[in-house]
Amino acid sequence: xxxxxxxxxxxxxxxxxxxxxxxxxxxxxxxxxxxxxxxxxxxxxxxxxxxxxxxxxxxxxxxxxxxxxxxxxxxxxxxxxxxxxxxxxxxxxxxxxxxxxxxxxxxxxxxxxxxxxxxxxxxxxxxxxxxxxxxxxxxxxxxxxxxxxxxxxxxxxxxxxxxxxxxxxxxxxxxxxxxxxxxxxxxxxxxxxxxxxxxxxxxxxxxxxxxxxxxxxxxxxxxxx
Ligand SMILES: *Cc1c(COP(=O)(O)O)cnc(C)c1O
Numbered sequence: 001x002x003x004x005x006x007x008x009x010x011x012x013x014x015x016x017x018x019x020x021x022x023x024x025x026x027x028x029x030x031x032x033x034x035x036x037x038x039x040x041x042x043x044x045x046x047x048x049x050x051x052x053x054x055x056x057x058x059x060x061x062x063x064x065x066x067x068x069x070x071x072x073x074x075x076x077x078x079x080x081x082x083x084x085x086x087x088x089x090x091x092x093x094x095x096x097x098x099x100x101x102x103x104x105x106x107x108x109x110x111x112x113x114x115x116x117x118x119x120x121x122x123x124x125x126x127x128x129x130x131x132x133x134x135x136x137x138x139x140x141x142x143x144x145x146x147x148x149x150x151x152x153x154x155x156x157x158x159x160x161x162x163x164x165x166x167x168x169x170x171x172x173x174x175x176x177x178x179x180x181x182x183x184x185x186x187x188x189x190x191x192x193x194x195x196x197x198x199x200x201x202x203x204x205x206x207x208x209x210x211x212x213x214x215x216x217x218x219x220x221x222x223x224x225x
Contacts, residue, residue, distance in 0.1 A: 004045050007219050011202075015213065018206035029206060032077055032195075034216035037223040040065055046219070047072050055079045055098070055214050059086050066093050079161075079214060081135050088112045091120060098123045098161040098195050098214075101137045103148050110152035119156040122149070123195050128175055129165035136162065139174070143182050150188055159193030159211070164201075172196055172208035179209070 011031060019026035034055040035043045043054065043065055052073060056062035057080030066076055077096040087108035090097060100106050100122045113120050124145060127136030137145055142160065149157055160179050164171035175196055183191045197205025199218035206213065216223065 004042065004220070005049050007221075008046060008049055008051065011215055011218050014202060014218075015206065018203040021203075022207045024206065028211060030212045032079075032212050032214045033219050034079065034198075034214050035065065035220070036061065036080075036216065038216075038220045040068060042220055043069070047074065053077060053212075055216075057081075059089055063089065063093055084108060092117075094120070096121045096123075096158075098212075099125045099135065100149070101125045101127075101135050103145060106149045106152060106155060110154045113154040119154050121156045121158050121190075123159050123161040123193055124149070124157075126160050126162045126175065126178065128162045128171045128178075129169070131165055134163070134165075139178055142178060143185055146182055146186055146188065150186065156190050157188050158190050159195065161195035163198075164196075172201075172205050172210070176209045 015029055015031060016026045019029055030053055032053045032055045033046055033051050036057040047069065053075045055077040075095045076093065077098055078090050078094045079098045082099055082105050087105060091109045091112040092114050097109065097120060101124065109120055124142060125136040126142060127134045127138055130138055146157060149155060160175060162171065162175050175194060179194050193212060194210050195212040195214065197210045197213040199215050202213040202215060
């Protein structure tokens, strides 16, 4: 038997503590279990403990898990970089995509979303520290991109996602300000999601309004390389 239920309990209690310190309701924060490079057995174990949201970065690996777990009530989130030739498969297998960073990708996801599925929920990935080699749209381009994506009918725009450069900057606070500014400027019906915070910094992210924390290592242990 693994110690995964222990780790799940620990991470949930970190979320609760952080919510309490920030005077927030912990029900407003979703724990996304990042299962990239983790075995099917580990994922299944968390599912059996009631975990419902899982995040994956690599499509092929994700699809195998999705098909094997299709009888369980799971929300699958794609959180990795997106190449154009992968959009069809992402649009048909996932409930959420956190890493949209250009209109072309949003358009393809929209056009390729199967008719029988509800609209795909998305976040825009923001390159909040404006790093050269990081995916994500620059903060000053977020509002314009949101406006364009909002016109697509098989896509539901929920908010913003980031992977900050390093700890100890105010990246999460800048994301919160950007999220509120864009939300005020463009009235979007489903604007409710700030996807930020990982194993090492989920407390800081929750303090700045995060609604989805994406946690891998703290739940599963180190990833296989
Ligand atoms: C791997 C990954 C995570 C989880 O990181 P941990 O430090 O293992 O919690 C979160 N978000 C994204 C986009 C990732 O690629």
